[in-house]
Each structure stands twice: as C-alpha cells, then as structure tokens.
Amino acid sequence: MDISLKAPAKINLTLDVLHKRDDGYHELEMVMTTIDLADRIDLTERAGGIGLESTSGFVPFDDRNLAYRAAALIKKRFDIKKGVHIKIHKKIPVAAGLAGGSSDAAATLRGLNRLWELGLSVEELAGLGLELGSDVPFCVRGGTAIARGRGEQLTPLPPPPPCWVVLAKPSHGVSTAEVFNAFRADRVQSRPRLDRMEEALEKKDFSGVCEELSNVLESVTLEQYPRVRHLKEKMKSFGVPGVLMSGSGPTVFGLVERDNVARRVVNGLRGFCRQVYAVRMLGGLEGTSLD
Numbered sequence: 281m282d283i284s285l286k287a288p289a290k291i292n293l294t295l296d297v298l299h300k301r302d303d304g305y306h307e308l309e310m311v312m313t314t315i316d317l318a319d320r321i322d323l324t325e326r327a328g329g330i331g332l333e334s335t336s337g338f339v340p341f342d343d344r345n346l347a348y349r350a351a352a353l354i355k356k357r358f359d360i361k362k363g364v365h366i367k368i369h370k371k372i373p374v375a376a377g378l379a380g381g382s383s384d385a386a387a388t389l390r391g392l393n394r395l396w397e398l399g400l401s402v403e404e405l406a407g408l409g410l411e412l413g414s415d416v417p418f419c420v421r422g423g424t425a426i427a428r429g430r431g432e433q434l435t436p437l438p439p440p441p442p443c444w445v446v447l448a449k450p451s452h453g454v455s456t457a458e459v460f461n462a463f464r465a466d467r468v469q470s471r472p473r474l475d476r477m478e479e480a481l482e483k484k485d486f487s488g489v490c491e492e493l494s495n496v497l498e499s500v501t502l503e504q505y506p507r508v509r510h511l512k513e514k515m516k517s518f519g520v521p522g523v524l525m526s527g528s529g530p531t532v533f534g535l536v537e538r539d540n541v542a543r544r545v546v547n548g549l550r551g552f553c554r555q556v557y558a559v560r561m562l563g564g565l566e567g568t569s570l571d
C-alpha cells in the first residue's frame with residue numbers, strides 16, 4: 281500500500297526563552313501555527329529496510345534525515361520486520377526556521393501508524409516525535425498552539441484570522457543549536473505578551489496579532505546576520521503590518537490580509553531575496569492529509 285501525506289511548515293507568532301535547563305535545552309514559551317507551504321511524503325511498503333529519496337539535494341540522505349529517523353524509531357520500538365521507502369517532495373526551505381525536517385518526521389510517524397496499523401494515539405505519536413526533535417510534537421498535531429517546555433507541552437489555540445503569509449528566506453541557513461548557544465537574556469529588548477496574543481487570536485483580531493508578533497531569538501540572529509534585519513526592514517517598508525523572524529531564523533515572514541498586497545510584496549522582495557513565497561495561513565487542523 282502507498283500513503284501520501286502533507287507535511288506543512290510552521291511559523292512562530294511568538295517565541296520566548298524562559299531559562300536554560302539542567303539538560304542543556306532551553307525552556308520555551310511560544311505560539312506556533314501551520315501555514316500552507318508543505319512537503320509531500322510518499323510512503324511505500326517494501327521488504328526489509330528503509331529507503332530514502334528526496335527531490336532536494338539539501339537534505340541528508342542517510343540516518344541523519346529526520347523522516348528516516350522517524351521510520352527507524354517506529355521499526356525498532358514496535359519490532360516491525362517490514363520496510364518502507366520514503367520519498368520527500370521538498371517544498372519547505374531547509375534550515376529555515378520553518379520546521380521542514382520536523383514536519384517530514386511527523387508526517388512519517390503519522391503515515392507509518394496507518395501503514396502498519398499500530399493504533400497509536402496522537403499523544404503517543406507526539407511522545408515518539410519528541411525523541412526526534414523539539415518541534416516534532418507540534419508538527420504531529422498541527423493547527424495553532426502554545427508550546428511550552430522544549431515544545432512538547434501543547435495547549436491548542438484558535439487559528440489566526442485568515443490572511444496571507446509572505447515568506448522570505450535568505451540564501452544561508454541557521455543552526456538552531458548555535459542560536460540557542462549565543463542567546464543572552466540581558467540582550468533582549470522586548471518580550472512576547474502571551475496573554476495579548478491569545479486575546480488577539482480569540483477575537484480574530486488581525487491587527488492585534490500583527491502587533492503582538494515577537495521573537496526573542498531575533499536578538500541573536502538579527503545581530504549575527506544583518507541580511508535578516510535588512511529583509512525585515514524591507515518588508516516593513518512595503519507597508520506590511522506584521523513582520524517577524526520565524527524560530528531561530530533566518531526566514532522572515534510578513535502577514536497581510538489581501539492577496540493583491542501579498543503579490544505586490546512578493547514582487548518587491550524578489551530583487552533582494554531569491555526564495556520568496558506567499559502562502560495562506562492555515563492554523564487549523566486541516567492540511568496534514570492528502571486523502
């Protein structure tokens with residue numbers, strides 16, 4: 281049997297680092313939401329091991345690939361003798377702060393649960409996901425949520441008001457580990473107001489959502505990569521009401537309500553950045569299945 285799944289990207293509407301933990305990870309509090317930019321994962325059952333194929337040369341082709349690692353984890357944990365071939369149709373830019381790898385892993389977990397009829401609950405899949413990466417539990421569920429801890433303590437929120445998300449990804453990637461390493465709380469200028477973001481989401485208040493966008497990791501990435509700061513300023517100069525860096529970066533996103541404005545901003549940015557997209561905000565639980 282073959283299964284095809286959508287693996288949508290996420291953006292962080294807020295991201296706060298509360299403190300560094302004894303296990304080396306940072307305690308986070310963030311609002312995450314899915315957007316309509318997705319990889320597609322095709323799973324085909326086969327005898328024996330795990331096969332991997334991708335339309336992008338930028339992803340690892342061995343056991344460092346998060347989709348491969350998801351399949352290996354399931355096979356080992358449930359002693360599955362069958363194998364699977366994984367094909368990744370890559371649309372989400374790699375190492376961009378959009379959780380592309382994490383979403384591929386989450387889709388592989390969801391798909392293999394069906395393919396091998398394991399009967400695992402969403403909670404169990406999210407628990408397995410956390411063994412692969414901090415963003416995987418959110419990607420297993422999708423939608424919009426507050427994520428706490430490393431990202432595994434999820435509280436669902438209503439989806440953002442319908443709008444367009446313009447994304448601009450500078451040509452370089454960013455190492456999440458290096459950004460967290462360089463983070464210093466005393467260099468943060470402003471921090472998210474979670475209660476106000478929640479209120480804006482509850483009220484479907486587009487301007488409120490734009491106003492409350494905030495990410496403390498900008499204090500690291502915007503300093504280290506002036507190009508990211510420049511992109512942010514460029515987007516603002518086009519009149520985009522809400523602009524923020526996603527995750528550890530370097531992708532910058534802007535929220536706009538009208539499609540003609542989104543197109544105008546994309547055209548304006550094209551001279552400054554090669555990877556520019558305008559996609560719909562999803563924010564609900566749709567968009568994770570092709571069937």
Ligand SMILES: C[C@@](CO)(OP(=O)(O)O)[C@H](O)COP(=O)(O)OP(=O)(O)OC[C@H]1O[C@@H](n2ccc(N)nc2=O)[C@H](O)[C@@H]1O
Binds near residue numbers: 414431
């Ligand atoms: C920052 C965020 C926000 O959504 O996203 P991205 O920018 O990666 O998309 C995530 O928390 C990233 O999640 P993810 O990319 O899965 O990170 P992981 O593989 O778990 O961790 C990579 C490394 O980042 C550091 N790390 C990560 C998460 C965390 N809460 N504290 C940390 O200190 C650790 O050094 C870890 O070894």
Ligand SMILES: Nc1ncnc2c1ncn2[C@@H]1O[C@H](COP(=O)(O)OP(=O)(O)O)[C@@H](O)[C@H]1O
Binds near residue numbers: 374376384456527529
């Ligand atoms: N399936 C995959 N897709 C993208 N990147 C992957 C994948 N598997 C492993 N990686 C590795 O994970 C790292 C983070 O990639 P990605 O998930 O795209 O970005 P981010 O964590 O910034 O959102 C990259 O260094 C990449 O080499």
